[in-house]
Amino acid sequence: MAIHIVDRRLNPGSKSLENRQRFLRRAKALVQGAVKKSSQSRDIKDVLEGGEVSVPIDGMDEPRFRREGGTRDMVLPGNKKFVEGDILPRPNQSGGKGRGAGEGDSEDTFRFVLSRDEFVDLFLDDLELPDLAKRKLAEVESEGIRRAGYTTSGSPANISVSRTVSRALARRVALRRPRPEVLEALEAELSDCSEERRAELMAEIEALKAKMQRIPFIDPIDIRYRRFETVPKPVAQAVMFCLMDVSGSMTEHMKDLAKRFYMLLYVFLKRRYRHVEIVFIRHTDRAEEVDEQTFFYGPASGGTLVSSALQAMHEIVRSRFRPADWNIYAAQASDGDNSYADGEVTGRLLTDNILPVTQFFAYLEVGQENGLSYEMPNSALWTLYEGLRAGGAPLSMRKVNERSEIFPVFHDLFQRRGPQERTAS
Amino acid sequence: MTATDELLFDGADWDFRTLQRICDACEQIARDELGLDVYPNQIEVITAEQMLDAYSSVGMPLFYKHWSFGKHFAFQEASYRKGLMGLAYEIVINSSPCISYLMEENTATMQTLVIAHAAFGHNHFFKNNYLFKQWTDADGILDYLEFAKRYVAHCEERHGRLAVEHTLDAAHALMSHGIDRYPGKKSLDLRAEEKRAGRRRAHEESAFNDLWRTVPTGPAKSGAVLDVERRRQMLGLPQENLLYFLEKTAPRLKPWQREILRIVRNIAQYFYPQSQTKVMNEGTATYVHYRIMSRLHEQGRLTDGNFLEFLQSHTNVVFQPEFDDPRYSGFNPYALGFAMMQDIERIVTDPDDEDREWFPDVAGKGDAMAVLRDIWANYRDESFISQFMSPRLMRHFRLFHLHDDPEERAGILVDAIHDERGYRRLRRELARQYDVGFIDPNIEVVDVDLAGDRRLMLRHTVVKGAQLTEADTKRVLQHLADLWSYDVSLVEADASGTVLKEYVAHPRNIAAAA
Numbered sequence: 001m002a003i004h005i006v007d008r009r010l011n012p013g014s015k016s017l018e019n020r021q022r023f024l025r026r027a028k029a030l031v032q033g034a035v036k037k038s039s040q041s042r043d044i045k046d047v048l049e050g051g052e053v054s055v056p057i058d059g060m061d062e063p064r065f066r067r068e069g070g071t072r073d074m075v076l077p078g079n080k081k082f083v084e085g086d087i088l089p090r091p092n093q094s095g096g097k098g099r100g101a102g103e104g105d106s107e108d109t110f111r112f113v114l115s116r117d118e119f120v121d122l123f124l125d126d127l128e129l130p131d132l133a134k135r136k137l138a139e140v141e142s143e144g145i146r147r148a149g150y151t152t153s154g155s156p157a158n159i160s161v162s163r164t165v166s167r168a169l170a171r172r173v174a175l176r177r178p179r180p181e182v183l184e185a186l187e188a189e190l191s192d193c194s195e196e197r198r199a200e201l202m203a204e205i206e207a208l209k210a211k212m213q214r215i216p217f218i219d220p221i222d223i224r225y226r227r228f229e230t231v232p233k234p235v236a237q238a239v240m241f242c243l244m245d246v247s248g249s250m251t252e253h254m255k256d257l258a259k260r261f262y263m264l265l266y267v268f269l270k271r272r273y274r275h276v277e278i279v280f281i282r283h284t285d286r287a288e289e290v291d292e293q294t295f296f297y298g299p300a301s302g303g304t305l306v307s308s309a310l311q312a313m314h315e316i317v318r319s320r321f322r323p324a325d326w327n328i329y330a331a332q333a334s335d336g337d338n339s340y341a342d343g344e345v346t347g348r349l350l351t352d353n354i355l356p357v358t359q360f361f362a363y364l365e366v367g368q369e370n371g372l373s374y375e376m377p378n379s380a381l382w383t384l385y386e387g388l389r390a391g392g393a394p395l396s397m398r399k400v401n402e403r404s405e406i407f408p409v410f411h412d413l414f415q416r417r418g419p420q421e422r423t424a425s
Numbered sequence: 426m427t428a429t430d431e432l433l434f435d436g437a438d439w440d441f442r443t444l445q446r447i448c449d450a451c452e453q454i455a456r457d458e459l460g461l462d463v464y465p466n467q468i469e470v471i472t473a474e475q476m477l478d479a480y481s482s483v484g485m486p487l488f489y490k491h492w493s494f495g496k497h498f499a500f501q502e503a504s505y506r507k508g509l510m511g512l513a514y515e516i517v518i519n520s521s522p523c524i525s526y527l528m529e530e531n532t533a534t535m536q537t538l539v540i541a542h543a544a545f546g547h548n549h550f551f552k553n554n555y556l557f558k559q560w561t562d563a564d565g566i567l568d569y570l571e572f573a574k575r576y577v578a579h580c581e582e583r584h585g586r587l588a589v590e591h592t593l594d595a596a597h598a599l600m601s602h603g604i605d606r607y608p609g610k611k612s613l614d615l616r617a618e619e620k621r622a623g624r625r626r627a628h629e630e631s632a633f634n635d636l637w638r639t640v641p642t643g644p645a646k647s648g649a650v651l652d653v654e655r656r657r658q659m660l661g662l663p664q665e666n667l668l669y670f671l672e673k674t675a676p677r678l679k680p681w682q683r684e685i686l687r688i689v690r691n692i693a694q695y696f697y698p699q700s701q702t703k704v705m706n707e708g709t710a711t712y713v714h715y716r717i718m719s720r721l722h723e724q725g726r727l728t729d730g731n732f733l734e735f736l737q738s739h740t741n742v743v744f745q746p747e748f749d750d751p752r753y754s755g756f757n758p759y760a761l762g763f764a765m766m767q768d769i770e771r772i773v774t775d776p777d778d779e780d781r782e783w784f785p786d787v788a789g790k791g792d793a794m795a796v797l798r799d800i801w802a803n804y805r806d807e808s809f810i811s812q813f814m815s816p817r818l819m820r821h822f823r824l825f826h827l828h829d830d831p832e833e834r835a836g837i838l839v840d841a842i843h844d845e846r847g848y849r850r851l852r853r854e855l856a857r858q859y860d861v862g863f864i865d866p867n868i869e870v871v872d873v874d875l876a877g878d879r880r881l882m883l884r885h886t887v888v889k890g891a892q893l894t895e896a897d898t899k900r901v902l903q904h905l906a907d908l909w910s911y912d913v914s915l916v917e918a919d920a921s922g923t924v925l926k927e928y929v930a931h932p933r934n935i936a937a938a939a
Contacts, residue, residue: 005448
């Protein structure tokens with residue numbers, strides 16, 4: 001009888017995937033709650049790695065007819081000292097549990113490992129980018145073709161002659177295929193030589209010819225084909241401008257709040273676009289484009305001119321990001337201080353140059369730790385922006401004090417809205 | 426006998442040639458020396474993730490989709506990752522060919538162990554035990570599962586995922602009450618099942634004519650009141666197979682819902698023998714792998730090192746913690762089964778006076794394998810323990826019997842221990858623990874109020890004062906009411922007929938809309 005042995009390891013498609021998705025769908029509310037809860041306590045960066053959430057299993061359990069109580073009889077192993085008729089005190093007076101204790105306890109909640117995508121999906125599930133004209137582009141994508149090395153199989157049209165020949169040469173050298181000159185020389189010698197040398201030469205020539213036969217000039221294993229691969233070419237791309245006031249009044253806590261907001265925005269955009277760029281601009285009374293590290297941790301001091309940052313952003317947009325091709329987002333974090341004289345310039349830059357080309361401009365006013373956001377007096381910048389917003393500009397603004405407020409604020413800014421609300425916000 | 430000194434493998438690595446050699450060597454011993462009779466074997470090498478997959482859909486290679494399998498997968502994956510549990514080394518399916526899954530992580534020794542255990546031990550048991558012969562259809566199961574999967578997917582397409590999910594949820598809740606416990610009907614023929622389902626569907630489609638909707642029905646006939654006995658007889662009452670009852674008589678179920686109940690019921694029935702033969706089945710497989718591995722070592726086909734590796738995992742598998750050990754969680758079926766098989770072997774080949782007195786039929790018969798093969802074929806856990814648990818083994822396990830009466834203030838009574846007075850009582854009580862009649866609550870459909878509001882009436886006969894847990898019962902009854910589409914009541918009564926508790930559930934509209 002032959003025994004079949006099958007290798008199933010390569011079977012693609014895990015059977016459980018579909019069931020897992022069904023479970024997630026069914027437990028969505030539970031899992032979503034767990035995701036939000038866990039994202040509050042954890043670093044956003046970790047949160048977006050996906051990871052574990054604890055899902056309470058009650059509400060997801062499957063009921064069966066079960067019995068409990070009553071008189072019970074049980075046979076157990078390991079008697080050491082009991083004799084018939086002994087009365088043992090009950091371990092706990094409730095008496096409901098017994099042999100089964102510990103069996104089901106660990107099922108009360110279980111940790112569910114979510115993939116990065118699942119996590120972010122649930123995390124951002126009811127959020128949406130403010131719907132603007134260019135968003136449609138996000139769905140469109142075209143495929144491009146690019147060279148991707150060589151392969152051993154392919155269509156004859158794609159044979160790479162130079163690669164094939166050079167591999168054949170390498171092989172011939174490595175296997176010491178006799179060169180034609182050597183053979184010619186021997187044959188020339190054969191034409192005039194002594195009898196005994198003649199036999200020797202004949203044998204040698206035979207051997208060389210046989211070797212040439214064995215080691216062909218071009219072997220099928222030498223052949224290489226050019227390989228092409230298709231790559232998605234993002235049509236829609238987004239750029240996010242992070243504008244931050246780094247003057248002395250911005251504490252580490254405020255920067256931390258801002259950072260969290262930027263991270264969320266980044267991940268959110270990443271979901272929508274293939275290609276997202278971030279531009280970090282920090283400003284005091286001068287603005288400069290910096291890398292992430294400097295942006296968040298570099299020391300700086302000086303006065304405050306918000307318009308400098310906006311001016312810098314405007315210039316970068318003009319030189320690098322054509323509004324026709326890019327979806328432009330900006331998030332500004334500030335403690336709200338601005339020099340009095342700068343207000344008018346800021347307002348003009350925004351209305352004339354920036355707001356017309358951005359999809360969405362978010363202004364986040366960060367406050368001191370332990371402060372109450374609704375108690376913050378309206379700052380100069382806040383008042384200015386409020387005026388612009390009332391004029392119908394695509395501008396959203398919120399105040400934040402606590403880390404845990406970041407997500408709700410973000411959520412609030414990007415919540416899915418009805419069309420009429422959208423124009424109003 | 427072609428014993429060779431050639432090693433099957435060396436070290437821990439294996440490849441497919443090694444597996445083939447291992448199979449051949451095991452098969453030779455299983456067939457020629459142990460006289461086993463097995464279904465053709467198919468061995469599948471899978472990854473740990475696939476093993477988890479198989480776990481979560483009750484060990485079946487293909488199964489319909491349902492969220493609860495996803496839940497089990499997630500739960501098992503989580504505890505596996507945390508290191509709370511190891512994976513089983515193998516899963517084996519009662520089908521023909523008999524499919525055994527081997528994990529790729531196993532060492533060569535473990536693969537040999539698993540092949541001996543699953544492909545020969547379990548396989549022989551599946552093929553020869555009377556319960557499996559009576560209740561399962563090894564030839565048809567794989568096709569039937571394929572059919573079930575397709576059918577459920579097809580229903581989801583036609584009637585919506587949610588409606589199917591509700592039906593399946595309800596059916597799963599009643600799964601343990603979807604079994605015919607007593608033979609009498611013909612055994613399962615899953616292939617014919619599948620064909621019948623196809624014909625039913627084709628007939629429905631061909632007979633459908635929208636005009637029938639418009640035929641006037643006339644005034645309802647005044648119901649001739651059936652007398653109670655006749656009604657109960659016509660409905661086949663009392664009926665303990667709740668799923669069967671619903672499938673046949675629930676008034677407002679759609680045909681596809683009936684078919685889904687039928688599928689769940691057939692699958693429950695297919696697994697029924699497994700729950701009754703856990704100790705025997707694992708005992709047989711463990712005994713067989715122990716014999717085969719020892720023989721391979723004797724033949725010089727396993728190195729001493731590999732044999733020690735085997736002994737180590739074997740010992741782990743048959744470890745029985747004592748009742749006061751924190752690891753204790755009931756009897757380990759591997760430990761109990763293996764110990765009994767070995768004990769029987771001893772009684773047959775080398776009995777003492779006590780064994781002759783207790784087991785006059787088999788003691789000293791000489792041919793252990795013949796006796797064991799006969800036992801494997803003709804017993805289930807309950808009868809096996811009640812007939813073959815020997816005093817020596819009870820002493821070995823130091824068994825004792827506790828009687829816990831909540832009314833008794835003083836505490837728990839030690840009712841019997843492993844001594845002359847206690848052997849028979851111990852054995853009877855232990856066997857009862859494996860008696861399916863006692864494991865599941867005894868719930869029956871007793872009547873339907875046909876003249877009135879069509880209420881379905883169930884009764885739980887309370888044994889030894891153990892009542893149903895309230896929260897679960899309410900939820901299961903809700904499912905039941907949804908399927909029945911009218912009120913459902915459940916009465917808990919003790920043997921004397923005193924009603925202890927009553928539940929009523931009203932159907933929700935979703936089932937009616939589904």
